[in-house]
Amino acid sequence: QLAAPCKKCLSHVFRLLPPDPEPEVQDLLTELGVTSKQLQRMYRTFQQLRKYDRTSAKRVGVHEAMCSSMSRLVKNNRGWMSKIVKYLLELAGYPDIITWDAFLYVFLQFCTLSKMELSQVMFFLIAMEMKTFTVHFLTSTQLEEFYADYTDCPVPAFNTSTIEFGKLPLAKYRIFDFIDLTYRFSQLLNPCVHLQKELQRIFPGSGFWSNYNIALQNRKIEIDFFRHKKVLSIMEAVLISQGKRAEHKKGEIPVVRPEDVPQVKFNSKTKDGFVPMPLGPQRAPWQPRVVEKELPKWMQEKIMSNEDPLRGLALGGAAEAVEVAEVAPALPEGWQAVRDPERPKRLYYLNQMTNEVSRTPPPLPPQSVEEAKEVVRTTMGEPISRVKPGSLSDGLVSQPRGRDSQEREDEDLRTKELAFIRDARNTDRKRDTGGGFFSRTVAAFETLRSG
Numbered sequence: 001q002l003a004a005p006c007k008k009c010l011s012h013v014f015r016l017l018p019p020d021p022e023p024e025v026q027d028l029l030t031e032l033g034v035t036s037k038q039l040q041r042m043y044r045t046f047q048q049l050r051k052y053d054r055t056s057a058k059r060v061g062v063h064e065a066m067c068s069s070m071s072r073l074v075k076n077n078r079g080w081m082s083k084i085v086k087y088l089l090e091l092a093g094y095p096d097i098i099t100w101d102a103f104l105y106v107f108l109q110f111c112t113l114s115k116m117e118l119s120q121v122m123f124f125l126i127a128m129e130m131k132t133f134t135v136h137f138l139t140s141t142q143l144e145e146f147y148a149d150y151t152d153c154p155v156p157a158f159n160t161s162t163i164e165f166g167k168l169p170l171a172k173y174r175i176f177d178f179i180d181l182t183y184r185f186s187q188l189l190n191p192c193v194h195l196q197k198e199l200q201r202i203f204p205g206s207g208f209w210s211n212y213n214i215a216l217q218n219r220k221i222e223i224d225f226f227r228h229k230k231v232l233s234i235m236e237a238v239l240i241s242q243g244k245r246a247e248h249k250k251g252e253i254p255v256v257r258p259e260d261v262p263q264v265k266f267n268s269k270t271k272d273g274f275v276p277m278p279l280g281p282q283r284a285p286w287q288p289r290v291v292e293k294e295l296p297k298w299m300q301e302k303i304m305s306n307e308d309p310l311r312g313l314a315l316g317g318a319a320e321a322v323e324v325a326e327v328a329p330a331l332p333e334g335w336q337a338v339r340d341p342e343r344p345k346r347l348y349y350l351n352q353m354t355n356e357v358s359r360t361p362p363p364l365p366p367q368s369v370e371e372a373k374e375v376v377r378t379t380m381g382e383p384i385s386r387v388k389p390g391s392l393s394d395g396l397v398s399q400p401r402g403r404d405s406q407e408r409e410d411e412d413l414r415t416k417e418l419a420f421i422r423d424a425r426n427t428d429r430k431r432d433t434g435g436g437f438f439s440r441t442v443a444a445f446e447t448l449r450s451g
Contacts, residue, residue, distance in 0.1 A: 018043035018100065019063055024228040025101045028108060032212070038204035045202055046103055049073070063100040070098065073107075074198045080150070080158055081195050087128040088121075092226035104203075105228040111200045111209065113221075118192045119179040120221040125192075137172040140165045147188065157190040171289035329361050330375050 018039055021029065029039065050060070052069040060066060067089045071082040089098060092106045113121065123138065130142045144165035153159045163185050170177060182189040200209045295303075325345040328337035334353045340346040349358045367375065 021104060022101045022228065025105050028105060028228075032108065032112070034108075034204055034208075038208070042104065042202065042204055043100070045073075046100060060097060061099075064097050065103070067094055067096055067098050073202055074195065075201070076198065077155060077158075077194065080153060080155065080191060081198070083129070083149070084125060084191055084195055087125040088226070090128055091121075091124055091223070101228060106226045107199050107203050109226055111196060111203050113196065114218055115189070115193070116179060116218045117221050118196065119182045119189055120175060121225075122182065122189060122192050123175050123178045124221075124223060137174045138178060139172055140168050140170070143168075143173070143188075150187070150191070157194070158187055160185075160187050163187070167291075169291060172286075330364060330378075332362055332364055335362055 020026075046065060049069045049072060050065045052066070052072065067086070070089060071078060071085045074081040074085070088110065089095065089106065092102060094102055094106075098106075110121075126138055126142065126146045129146055130138070132138070132142065147160045147163070147165075150158050150160045152161070168181075173181060200206060323345050326347045328347060331337065331349065334351055336350050336352055337347045338350050340348055349361060350356070351362075364375075
């Protein structure tokens with residue numbers, strides 16, 4: 001019970017000095033202008049975080065800490081930041097234990113990022129959690145799964161309930177498309193911005209970043225941006241794959257032993273003449289998703305009613321019943337109009353010599369007047385004659401012929417004579433009726449003579 005208070009008192013008395021950082025970390029500290037006093041304050045924060053690692057302190061070194069304790073760097077809204085801190089350290093290559101050099105390099109690099117650079121880092125963090133096979137793009141479904149935890153977030157700046165990921169314009173988002181999306185929906189990037197402000201409060205302080213002058217630049221963030229050891233030897237790669245750490249002195253080149261290199265089994269049983277493809281089968285070409293626009297409500301009701309917009313009849317059998325039967329037009333030689341068995345009122349055209357079928361009438365070739373007349377006659381049929389054989393108008397219909405002037409004058413004179421005779425007969429009938437003055441006078445004179 002007395003060990004912890006004594007250790008605390010001794011730490012205040014002797015003020016443990018931080019170890020010398022590695023050259024890559026020292027270059028970053030010099031570039032940012034971090035003083036030794038600020039470095040000691042960050043080292044004390046690192047030692048305070050190590051107090052929460054007592055359960056696993058046996059396998060943690062003097063200048064190491066557990067990654068699970070790093071979320072305690074966030075003071076406000078810590079629960080919504082733990083996932084981002086976890087995947088940020090995994091992106092740097094520290095899933096379980098983080099060293100003092102990595103502690104400085106990762107979080108100081110994170111504090112120097114601009115908004116566009118934070119969007120690139122957020123892209124990699126989402127890919128880390130989704131465990132995608134490629135980091136070239138993210139699907140809208142993966143974005144929806146990652147931000148599902150922020151749907152019911154009480155912080156309005158983090159809440160993503162207003163974003164409908166299923167109606168986003170793209171199905172796959174590359175890194176530059178994702179940057180545009182974060183500028184459109186700021187709540188996608190606000191957790192990362194909030195984490196940066198919380199870390200700037202400690203690394204090395206808020207006043208440092210308010211007075212820090214840096215040229216405005218938007219760098220391209222690579223996937224190894226947070227690794228201060230960007231080049232690994234073959235020996236280190238082998239040890240890391242086995243869950244070990246490579247320990248060697250500075251400037252010493254590790255030697256790879258043959259027994260340390262993992263052996264890959266080679267399958268020599270292949271068919272004769274068969275050469276396997278090195279990259280597997282060819283992938284299908286990428287096609288963008290076509291987003292169908294939602295129809296208006298009145299149009300949906302019209303479609304559901306299944307009515308012809310012009311006639312108002314139901315589409316289907318009733319619509320076919322009201323169609324007018326097609327009439328076969330004039331066709332070239334060898335073509336024939338045939339009724340469609342499924343739609344009896346429709347015609348299709350068959351060439352009996354070549355068995356060619358067409359839904360539209362084939363065009364007629366150029367013809368003479370006599371050929372055109374014959375086509376019209378065969379199309380329209382023979383003329384209908386309503387004249388009795390041997391009558392006067394028989395020649396006008398069947399055999400048109402002309403007459404000379406003398407014949408026309410004689411017929412005209414004969415017509416006038418017949419008209420005079422007809423009028424005279426009509427006059428005698430009027431006299432017999434006794435209705436006129438002359439008839440009454442004649443009747444009176446005959447009566448007096450007889451009397």
